[in-house]
Amino acid sequence: MPTPRHERIAEELRRAIDREEYAVGSRLPTEAELAARHDASRGTVRQALAALTAEGLIGSRQGARRVVLAGRRSQSFAELRSFAQWAQAMGRTATGRVVEQEYRPATAEDAARLHLAPGTPLLNVLRLRGLDGEPVLIERSVYADWISPTVASLDPECASVTQRLYEDTGLVFAHGEHVIDAVAAGARDAALLTVRRTSPLLRVRRVTTTHDGRPVEWSDDRYRPDAVSFTVHNSIANNALSRTTAG
Amino acid sequence: MPTPRHERIAEELRRAIDREEYAVGSRLPTEAELAARHDASRGTVRQALAALTAEGLIGSRQGARRVVLAGRRSQSFAELRSFAQWAQAMGRTATGRVVEQEYRPATAEDAARLHLAPGTPLLNVLRLRGLDGEPVLIERSVYADWISPTVASLDPECASVTQRLYEDTGLVFAHGEHVIDAVAAGARDAALLTVRRTSPLLRVRRVTTTHDGRPVEWSDDRYRPDAVSFTVHNSIANNALSRTTAG
DNA sequence: TAGTGGTCTAGACCACGGT
DNA sequence: CCGTGGTCTAGACCACTAG
Numbered sequence: 001m002p003t004p005r006h007e008r009i010a011e012e013l014r015r016a017i018d019r020e021e022y023a024v025g026s027r028l029p030t031e032a033e034l035a036a037r038h039d040a041s042r043g044t045v046r047q048a049l050a051a052l053t054a055e056g057l058i059g060s061r062q063g064a065r066r067v068v069l070a071g072r073r074s075q076s077f078a079e080l081r082s083f084a085q086w087a088q089a090m091g092r093t094a095t096g097r098v099v100e101q102e103y104r105p106a107t108a109e110d111a112a113r114l115h116l117a118p119g120t121p122l123l124n125v126l127r128l129r130g131l132d133g134e135p136v137l138i139e140r141s142v143y144a145d146w147i148s149p150t151v152a153s154l155d156p157e158c159a160s161v162t163q164r165l166y167e168d169t170g171l172v173f174a175h176g177e178h179v180i181d182a183v184a185a186g187a188r189d190a191a192l193l194t195v196r197r198t199s200p201l202l203r204v205r206r207v208t209t210t211h212d213g214r215p216v217e218w219s220d221d222r223y224r225p226d227a228v229s230f231t232v233h234n235s236i237a238n239n240a241l242s243r244t245t246a247g
Numbered sequence: 248m249p250t251p252r253h254e255r256i257a258e259e260l261r262r263a264i265d266r267e268e269y270a271v272g273s274r275l276p277t278e279a280e281l282a283a284r285h286d287a288s289r290g291t292v293r294q295a296l297a298a299l300t301a302e303g304l305i306g307s308r309q310g311a312r313r314v315v316l317a318g319r320r321s322q323s324f325a326e327l328r329s330f331a332q333w334a335q336a337m338g339r340t341a342t343g344r345v346v347e348q349e350y351r352p353a354t355a356e357d358a359a360r361l362h363l364a365p366g367t368p369l370l371n372v373l374r375l376r377g378l379d380g381e382p383v384l385i386e387r388s389v390y391a392d393w394i395s396p397t398v399a400s401l402d403p404e405c406a407s408v409t410q411r412l413y414e415d416t417g418l419v420f421a422h423g424e425h426v427i428d429a430v431a432a433g434a435r436d437a438a439l440l441t442v443r444r445t446s447p448l449l450r451v452r453r454v455t456t457t458h459d460g461r462p463v464e465w466s467d468d469r470y471r472p473d474a475v476s477f478t479v480h481n482s483i484a485n486n487a488l489s490r491t492t493a494g
Numbered sequence: 495t496a497g498t499g500g501t502c503t504a505g506a507c508c509a510c511g512g513t
Numbered sequence: 514c515c516g517t518g519g520t521c522t523a524g525a526c527c528a529c530t531a532g
Contacts, residue, residue, distance in 0.1 A: 025459065031517075
């Protein structure tokens with residue numbers, strides 16, 4: 001069987017919302033009606049609706065019809081994880097190159113984030129990435145020791161490391177944790193991103209793990225805030241975002 | 248009936264994960280075992296596990312046992328929406344005051360975000376908020392016309408506007424959309440937050456709506472990035488975060 | 495191959511919202 | 514009050530993982 005029933009129902013609803021067949025602020029059909037229309041049980045329909053709720057597209061309350069909250073489609077995880085795929089989905093062209101690549105002993109921070117012993121030699125990669133030729137992102141990535149050799153052997157011009165690693169080794173980047181804040185551009189950041197020194201940059205420090213939670217890599221990504229921002233939807237019943245105090 | 252069964256099961260699991268009864272990287276009991284242990288059906292257990300998955304605490308794949316991904320509890324939506332409640336949950340004291348408050352005609356941006364006609368008089372409020380006396384956040388909020396008078400009548404020292412509005416009018420802040428980027432501190436930002444001018448600030452522009460998607464307020468919030476950051480968990484099957492190009 | 499999660503059904507009752 | 518979503522059950526079959 002190709003796609004599960006609930007996924008096809010969800011996709012059908014997303015498209016209907018996209019083409020404003022259900023406008024923002026309007027009410028969706030009832031679960032019973034959707035079930036009848038798709039010849040599925042109510043449970044299956046609810047699974048589809050739960051997905052749209054998690055994406056922030058619709059909202060619900062007991063007793064009242066579901067309501068359309070937003071019209072824009074959100075991105076797939078694959079697009080979020082891979083700069084190249086994301087750019088393509090936005091209709092832009094991803095450019096980029098490896099600026100620097102070398103093995104360094106794991107710092108205390110590396111060790112903590114990747115669950116490794118300090119001093120373990122790890123591959124550090126500095127990449128500059130751009131959209132349509134305009135530099136927008138500096139990525140400073142550190143790879144776990146068990147994957148470092150594979151990454152080191154990749155073509156420096158490789159557009160999507162994520163995809164290459166999956167094709168070559170079956171490795172899946174399954175989960176991510178992103179910590180978002182802001183920093184001033186240092187001298188090197190400024191030169192690479194063609195902004196003034198001390199310009200504000202949007203920083204995302206992220207750790208990517210396999211299905212079982214084993215860390216694969218972590219990265220300090222700095223975006224030009226005039227080119228890229230992040231969006232989070234949430235609801236009373238659904239919050240993926242949290243706010244943290246420093247230290 | 249006080250709390251639903253699935254919610255109690257989820258809360259029990261969260262606590263067990265918190266006290267490391269199930270350590271990060273370890274496997275959870277099977278659905279069948281959890282069902283037997285809580286005398287519930289498998290469907291109910293799956294509902295509880297879906298909540299933890301959405302929170303980024305656990306991960307799952309067909310065929311394999313569920314795995315613990317993170318140990319920290321995430322925040323409740325109430326804590327995310329209200330600065331005061333959030334501070335309290337973190338064990339800090341929220342301070343704050345209204346710096347400026349006046350009616351202004353809706354700008355084009357106000358009109359677009361709140362779905363109102365340009366020129367409508369709207370309450371604009373500038374608040375400075377702090378943790379333990381240290382200023383960390385500047386909030387520039389604009390309230391929809393139908394709620395502006397109520398907000399204007401509140402005590403300027405009111406700790407939680409969200410909570411007051413609920414108590415006084417039954418208004419629920421049910422959904423939010425947050426767009427996150429970075430900006431340089433202007434002269435006024437710098438003075439209020441006691442940082443240097445051009446310091447990087449973490450900016451969150453958010454729109455809050457009622458259950459049916461009607462916008463209540465929107466706000467430009469600027470955080471000192473050394474004091475506050477944002478965290479997002481996501482997975483292949485679950486992404487609340489999206490990346491957007493400016494313009 | 496056995497264990498486990500993913501999908502799906504066909505019902506039931508309850509709690510809440512709007513008319 | 515009726516319509517609707519929220520909760521819950523008991524079972525079935527399939528797809529995938531792991532030993």
